[in-house]
């Protein structure tokens with residue numbers, strides 16, 4: 505899956521990208537809201553990990569613009585703020601899930617998995633003719649014969 509990590513803290517951004525890479529995902533990074541918005545216009549991502557506090561436009565504004573374009577990207581909002589109002593605001597703007605910093609990497613990974621499950625092709629679905637994809641066990645078959653692919 506293609507994932508965009510929007511985070512201006514370079515250490516955290518690198519850490520999240522590493523974790524997602526290890527999970528077999530292709531990861532791009534943006535460190536400002538404007539850059540994130542431009543990348544979201546140019547590329548379609550399955551998931552955006554979106555920090556709220558950014559140097560220019562904040563994560564909420566990036567989210568608002570993304571939803572205005574009716575993009576189907578899943579959005580996981582990260583914030584240092586723990587106010588109920590922020591949480592509600594993010595969800596009202598169309599965030600799919602919410603994680604308050606600091607968070608455990610295991611929880612981050614679990615939420616990413618849950619969001620990607622929602623967007624991925626239903627398990628065992630036949631795409632056309634002999635081609636079937638099982639996203640749970642990451643297995644592709646052509647005419648019932650398993651095909652070896654990399655995780656990505």
Ligand code: CA
Pocket residue numbers: 511512513555556557558
């Ligand atoms: Ca930040």
